[in-house]
Amino acid sequence: MSTKLKILVPVKRVIDFAIKPRINKAGTGVEKKGVKFSINPFCDIALEESLKLREANKGLVEKIHAVSIGPTKAQDILRTALAKGADTTTLVDVGEEEVEPLNVAKILQKVVEKEESNLVILGKQSIDDDANQTGQILAGLLNWPQATNASKVEVSGDEVSVTREVDGGSDTLKAKLPMIITTDLRLNEPRYASLPNIMKAKKKPLEKLKASDLGVEISSRLETLKVEEPPARAPGIKVENVDELVAKLKEVNAI
Amino acid sequence: MFRAIASKRLFSYSAAKLDTLAFIEVANGKVSPASLSAISAAKEIGKPVTGIVLGPEGDKGKDSAAKVDGLSKLLVAKDAKYDHYLAEEVAPLLKEVVTKNGFTHFITPASAVGKSFLPRLAALLDVQPVSDIIKVVGEDTFVRPIYAGNALATVKSKDSVILASVRASAFPPAELSNDASIEEISESVESGNRTEFVGEELVQSERPELGSASRVVSGGRGLKNKETFESLMNPLAEKLNAAIGASRAAVDAGFCDNSLQVGQTGKIVAPELYVAVGVSGAIQHLAGMKDSKTVVAINKDPEAPIFNVADIGLVGDLNEAVPELVSKL
Numbered sequence: 194m195s196t197k198l199k200i201l202v203p204v205k206r207v208i209d210f211a212i213k214p215r216i217n218k219a220g221t222g223v224e225k226k227g228v229k230f231s232i233n234p235f236c237d238i239a240l241e242e243s244l245k246l247r248e249a250n251k252g253l254v255e256k257i258h259a260v261s262i263g264p265t266k267a268q269d270i271l272r273t274a275l276a277k278g279a280d281t282t283t284l285v286d287v288g289e290e291e292v293e294p295l296n297v298a299k300i301l302q303k304v305v306e307k308e309e310s311n312l313v314i315l316g317k318q319s320i321d322d323d324a325n326q327t328g329q330i331l332a333g334l335l336n337w338p339q340a341t342n343a344s345k346v347e348v349s350g351d352e353v354s355v356t357r358e359v360d361g362g363s364d365t366l367k368a369k370l371p372m373i374i375t376t377d378l379r380l381n382e383p384r385y386a387s388l389p390n391i392m393k394a395k396k397k398p399l400e401k402l403k404a405s406d407l408g409v410e411i412s413s414r415l416e417t418l419k420v421e422e423p424p425a426r427a428p429g430i431k432v433e434n435v436d437e438l439v440a441k442l443k444e445v446n447a448i
Numbered sequence: 449m450f451r452a453i454a455s456k457r458l459f460s461y462s463a464a465k466l467d468t469l470a471f472i473e474v475a476n477g478k479v480s481p482a483s484l485s486a487i488s489a490a491k492e493i494g495k496p497v498t499g500i501v502l503g504p505e506g507d508k509g510k511d512s513a514a515k516v517d518g519l520s521k522l523l524v525a526k527d528a529k530y531d532h533y534l535a536e537e538v539a540p541l542l543k544e545v546v547t548k549n550g551f552t553h554f555i556t557p558a559s560a561v562g563k564s565f566l567p568r569l570a571a572l573l574d575v576q577p578v579s580d581i582i583k584v585v586g587e588d589t590f591v592r593p594i595y596a597g598n599a600l601a602t603v604k605s606k607d608s609v610i611l612a613s614v615r616a617s618a619f620p621p622a623e624l625s626n627d628a629s630i631e632e633i634s635e636s637v638e639s640g641n642r643t644e645f646v647g648e649e650l651v652q653s654e655r656p657e658l659g660s661a662s663r664v665v666s667g668g669r670g671l672k673n674k675e676t677f678e679s680l681m682n683p684l685a686e687k688l689n690a691a692i693g694a695s696r697a698a699v700d701a702g703f704c705d706n707s708l709q710v711g712q713t714g715k716i717v718a719p720e721l722y723v724a725v726g727v728s729g730a731i732q733h734l735a736g737m738k739d740s741k742t743v744v745a746i747n748k749d750p751e752a753p754i755f756n757v758a759d760i761g762l763v764g765d766l767n768e769a770v771p772e773l774v775s776k777l
Contacts, residue, residue, distance in 0.1 A: 213731060214595045223599055294567065295576040320712065322594050324579045326567035329535065333571025338643040339535055341564045344706070354646065359560040360659070360715075361475075362707050364532070364648035372643075378696070378713055379706055414576035418589065418602040426738065429759040431750075435772040438744070441760050447721045447742045448688070448777060 196351040196370050197255040200243040201310035203301055204236035204259055204274055206267040207321045214321075220419050222291075223321075232270040234383075235316025238376040241383040242346060243314055244278045250348060256280045258308050262297050264289050268399060275394035276386035283308075283400045287411065291322070296404075296411045298330035303407035305335065311371040312353070317342050328375035338368035344379040468497045468553035469523075469546060472516070473533070473561055474509030479516060481660030482557035484621035486614040490555040491518040491622070492584035498523060499628065500545065502538065503530030510630055519628040525635065532648075535565035536641035543572040544635045546609060553587070558613035559659075570611050577611040578603060580716075582618035596712040596735035616659055617718035617739060651705045653692075658708060661691035663721045666710055666737070669697035670726020670747060670766055677703035680770045681725065687777045693717065693737075695727045711736035726766050729754030746770065 208214055209229040217224045232240075240259065247254035259274035261267040262285040271282040285300055292300075305313060318325035332339035340355035344363060347354045354367045358377045386394070404411050432438045442448045470490040473480040490497045500506075500523040501513050507526040514522045523545065529537050542565070546554055554569070556562035558580045570577040582600070583591035589604045590612060658664065665685045671677040677698065685692045693710040694703065710717055712735035722740035727733060729745070729752055737743070738757050745758035746769050755761045762769060 208595070210732070214598050216599055223595060293576050295570065295574075298571065318713070320596060323596065323712070325563050326570070326577060326579060329564060329567035330571040332535070333539060333568035336640065338641070339564070339568065340643075341535075342560065357560075358706055359648070360707065361657075362648060362650035362705065365646040366534075366643055367646050368643040379700075414607050415578065415603045415605055418604055420594070420599050420601045423593070423597060423600050423738075426743075426757050427759075429743070429755070429757075429761055431755070431761045431763065433762075434764075435762070435769055435776060438760060438762050438773065439776050442721075442742075442744070445742055445759070447744075 196311065198246065198253055198312050198348070199255050199308060199310045200246070200257045201305055201308055201313045202236070202240045202243050202257060202259045202274070202279065203313070203315050203327070204240065204261050204270055205233040205316070205319045206230050206261060206263050206270045207233045207319055210234055210320055216420055216422055220421060221417065222420050230266070232273060233316055233319045235318060235376055235378070237383040238378065238380050239314040239316050240274055240277060240279065241381045242376060244384070245381060246346070246348060253348065258282065258310065260285065260301070260304050262287055262292055262300050271399055272394050273386055275397040275399070276391040277384060281398045281400070283402060285402050285404055285407065287404055292411060293413050293415060294324050294326040294330055295414065296409065297327050298334055299409050300404055300407055301327070301331050302334045303409060312374070314374045314376060317375040317377055328373050332373040335373070338372040340366045340368065340372065341375045342377040343374050344377050346374060346380070466495045467549065467551050468493050468495045468555060469551040470497050470499050471542070471554070471556040471562065472499045472501045472506070472513045473557060473559060474501055474505040474513065477505070477508035477512070479509055479513050480557065480559065481621055481657060482559045482616035484516060485616040485619040486555050486557040487516050487518050487622040488619040489581065489584055489614040490553070493553055493587050495553065495587070496520040498551070500525065502533065502541070504528055505531065512624065514628045514630050515624040515626050516628070517623045517626045519626055522628045522630050524630060524632045526632065532645045533561045533565065534641065534643055534645060535568045536643050537639050538565040539568040539572055540637040540639045541635060542569050544637050545633065546573065548635070552609060554609065554611045556613050558615050562613045566611055566613050573609055573611070575607040575609055575611055576605070577613070578605060579613050580615045581612050582615050596731050597738065598731070615716055617716050621660070651707055655685055656689065656691045658691040658693055658715050659717060661717070662719050663688045663690035664693050664710070664717050664719045664737070664740070665690045665723040665725065666693035666695065666727055667698050667703065667725050668695035668727030669701065671698060671703060674703045676767070680766065683774045684723070684770055687774050688721070688723070690721070690723070695733050724754050724758070725770060727754055728752045729757065
């Protein structure tokens with residue numbers, strides 16, 4: 194027996210991974226004006242995995258729906274997702290405010306119901322707030338099985354087998370659909386969208402909603418009192434050779 | 449008399465409401481080093497700390513767990529279904545324990561296990577957890593790194609039960625000289641879990657555990673291949689009695705196992721000595737090691753960003769410098 198997959202891939206728009214963020218003058222957050230934004234790398238991997246599942250298993254995947262919860266501009270990354278191969282998308286426009294993982298998961302729960310998803314693949318963490326929570330919270334809300342930090346995903350019938358990266362090595366879990374998977378870096382190498390596909394993506398469906406349309410009220414539980422630079426390291430020295438290195442290490446009692 | 453009853457009730461109420469529950473991860477019958485650091489963080493919250501160990505592993509490790517300083521009591525839930533710490537089983541049990549006993553705080557190490565079940569527990573309790581705290585400011589206020597450690601956010605939780613995971617490298621491990629009372633608990637929670645543990649492949653190593661080692665030697669792309677990685681890094685690690693780490697580039701190229709990756713998405717370490725060999729020092733790598741006490745970098749590229757955080761830098765060919773260093777240590 195085989196169940197057709199209706200995959201939901203939540204994607205987040207974040208400051209590009211290669212950019213070193215700067216703290217804003219008020220010390221309340223990170224400067225976002227004039228900064229390059231991209232799809233969160235782990236979300237990109239999640240999308241790629243859903244595309245791979247479709248390509249590797251003929252007829253297995255019924256649809257791939259990408260969703261983003263963020264500012265209006267997050268539709269850019271949804272267009273990218275469509276260009277890469279997602280079928281349909283939803284933008285839940287919440288403005289510029291950062292939405293906490295608990296709220297994101299509550300919104301996603303509604304989207305799962307709306308799209309009748311039976312597999313949700315998310316990135317393991319977003320590289321801005323580094324929370325590593327949303328997938329697990331969603332799994333908890335839905336009471337679905339979860340497999341975090343996936344480095345390998347195999348679907349056979351309605352059973353999914355996931356190899357996970359854990360401290361000290363890897364382990365493998367197996368569960369029946371529906372389930373939640375979060376992706377590790379090692380899972381795959383995301384593709385680039387080709388120009389013709391980018392053009393075609395402009396005609397693909399992008400639904401725009403507000404959190405209130407889904408009946409979710411966003412209320413933050415954590416108050417950010419301040420955001421500051423980490424303490425700077427004292428400048429180091431360069432040594433000319435190994436002897437000097439060893440001498441210096443002894444001097445600072447490191448050996 | 450009324451007053452006596454009232455004050456007694458008040459007392460039992462506040463006593464019950466005052467405690468912090470700390471999850472203690474046990475592997476091979478031993479308390480994980482990350483758990484010892486998490487207990488130190490739990491103590492800083494300023495309330496009595498009750499520990500909890502789960503499953504067959506927890507049962508094996510309960511005697512050593514009871515010795516962890518700062519614990520007023522240790523709870524043991526020994527059902528076989530808690531083996532391998534599946535989040536689907538662990539979260540409902542902890543929800544039961546937290547709500548039944550009125551714990552106000554729940555603390556776990558930010559290990560793979562802690563990161564997996566804590567948010568699931570949060571969903572069941574309808575609270576927003578605080579990940580990877582590096583400082584306890586007050587009982588509801590914590591500091592945590594964001595943007596790969598490029599910024600530190602001070603956050604205050606408004607939740608009635610505060611859930612937090614602890615970055616082990618930011619807190620000293622608790623000592624083992626306590627004698628907490630052990631209490632077996634028999635909460636039985638039907639989780640309806642449909643997840644099955646199939647198996648695991650753990651990397652066997654003679655070296656100290658990466659997350660808690662006092663010295664770490666780390667290799668990057670500059671090592672070129674697996675053979676060079678092993679032939680250069682192993683003797684250096686042995687000489688220094690250090691754990692071996694790696695950059696993402698080295699892991700992706702297959703020089704060593706994924707579990708050795710140091711960085712934003714790998715292990716976060718803060719040893720006394722960190723020796724980076726052939727590591728360029730991308731933001732994501734620095735996120736995992738820049739709180740090390742002394743950083744040594746050996747790299748042939750004088751412009752490599754790793755030199756910006758290195759206390760001692762040597763510009764040179766690692767194929768010559770590392771063997772020479774090994775022979776002179």
